[in-house]
Amino acid sequence: MSQKLKDQSLSSEVQAAALGARVATGPHVTTSDLSDFDERIQRTLSAAWEKKALDLTVLDLRDIASFTDFFVIATGTNRRQVQAISDEVVDQLKRSGTRAARVEGYQTAEWILVDYGDFVVHVFDEKARRFYDLERLWREAKRIDVAPFGSEISNLKSEISDRKSESSDRPERNGPRSLTDL
Secondary structure (H helix, E strand, C coil): CCCHHHHCCHHHHHHHHHHHHHHHHCCEECCCCCCCCCCHHHHHHHHHHHHHCEEEEEECCCCCCCCCCCEEEEEECCHHHHHHHHHHHHHHHCCCCCEEECEEEECCEEEEECCCCCCCEEEEEHHHHHHHHHHHCCCCCEEECCCCCCHHHHHHHHHHHHHHHHHHHHHCCCCCHHHHCC
């Protein structure tokens, strides 16, 4: 089959994926409101945040998969952080009475999978997250990017800028500013 014919037969999504581009086809939401989630998923997200996980995402697979309801996806910046995120999730859920059915990939810590039956936690290092790109693979799922500190960060930034403008509005003090000015 000629290359031109192959290109014509491929959908735009497949062509974009072949070029390494991300195509958002399913519903995509960003939220900091965790009240819509099951308590165990809330605990999972909280545990991941405590260990400074990046790019927290929940994929709702209920309409498209029969083996689980949700994927919780998190990223760590190095092997130790990936393991720490996984450990914290397992510990917090165990304390609340929920034990993992199995944990895979802990030793290599590129991709740790923690299976709880009706939801699966995936903790990736940055390179593995880009490579496996579960969000693209499961693009038909409802995707919820969890941004817990978005509003707090913007409030903090505005507070800092307010303080800077207040300090620049103050009249200059007469006299020494430090001991070296004496």
